[in-house]
Amino acid sequence: SQQGEEDPQALSIQEGENATMNCSYKTSINNLQWYRQNSGRGLVHLILIRSNEREKHSGRLRVTLDTSKKSSSLLITASRAADTASYFCATEETGANNLFFGTGTRLTVIP
Amino acid sequence: EAGVTQSPTHLIKTRGQQATLRCSPISGHTSVYWYQQALGLGLQFLLWYDEGEERNRGNFPPRFSGRQFPNYSSELNVNALELEDSALYLCASSPTRANTGELFFGEGSRLTVL
Numbered sequence: 001s002q003q004g005e006e007d008p009q010a011l012s013i014q015e016g017e018n019a020t021m022n023c024s025y026k027t028s029i030n031n032l033q034w035y036r037q038n039s040g041r042g043l044v045h046l047i048l049i050r051s052n053e054r055e056k057h058s059g060r061l062r063v064t065l066d067t068s069k070k071s072s073s074l075l076i077t078a079s080r081a082a083d084t085a086s087y088f089c090a091t092e093e094t095g096a097n098n099l100f101f102g103t104g105t106r107l108t109v110i111p
Numbered sequence: 112e113a114g115v116t117q118s119p120t121h122l123i124k125t126r127g128q129q130a131t132l133r134c135s136p137i138s139g140h141t142s143v144y145w146y147q148q149a150l151g152l153g154l155q156f157l158l159w160y161d162e163g164e165e166r167n168r169g170n171f172p173p174r175f176s177g178r179q180f181p182n183y184s185s186e187l188n189v190n191a192l193e194l195e196d197s198a199l200y201l202c203a204s205s206p207t208r209a210n211t212g213e214l215f216f217g218e219g220s221r222l223t224v225l
Contacts, residue, residue, distance in 0.1 A: 031212075033213065033214075035214075035216075040199060040219070040221075041218055041219065042115075042201060042216035042217050042218045042219055043154075043201065043203075043214075043216040044216070045213040045214065045215070048212065048213060088153065088154065090214075096167070098144060098156055098159045098166075098167050099144075099156070099214060100156060101146070101153050101154035101156075102153055103152065103153040104153050
């Protein structure tokens with residue numbers, strides 16, 4: 001399968017705690033992206049990290065990429081109830097021009 | 112600026128019928144992507160159109176087809192509907208096919224097959 005896999009499938013934390021989600025993939029990539037999806041709605045782009053980058057920050061988000069292990073992690077710091085959503089990683093494989101999405105992590109932030 | 116728009120929002124069909132879903136990309140975007148998201152699952156890549164041509168296709172049977180019009184809007188057709196076709200169908204657009212970059216998603220069309 002070309003899809004990545006997120007881990008864990010579901011995560012429940014208290015407001016204010018940090019949330020870490022992991023993504024593993026199988027092929028060489030141009031970039032890896034993280035998206036958020038609120039309950040059955042469209043996806044919203046969060047952050048893109050290129051294959052030659054190791055870490056990237058955007059507000060409360062921190063993404064790391066380890067191409068040798070074919071894995072990425074998304075850290076959300078100081079979580080809020082509004083962060084409750086599903087989070088997907090997506091990979092643009094080398095030579096391809098479309099994204100393949102992982103299976104998602106369902107994050108619940110308890111107020 | 113208007114985002115990606117999809118219609119209809121909901122569609123109910125019976126087995127064997129045909130469904131047509133529509134997508135209008137963000138103005139200036141030439142690439143349109145279709146994804147299927149079955150309940151509780153990840154997104155499965157269906158089709159990619161750019162400049163009116165089908166550029167790539169996911170692992171779906173031929174009864175899933177589509178096209179892109181000169182104004183870059185797109186249509187997804189699903190023939191001979193089966194129960195397992197029930198899903199949220201998401202359309203996304205991007206400004207160029209040089210590299211994928213960020214995709215901009217619509218809110219989806221939920222297809223229910225009875």
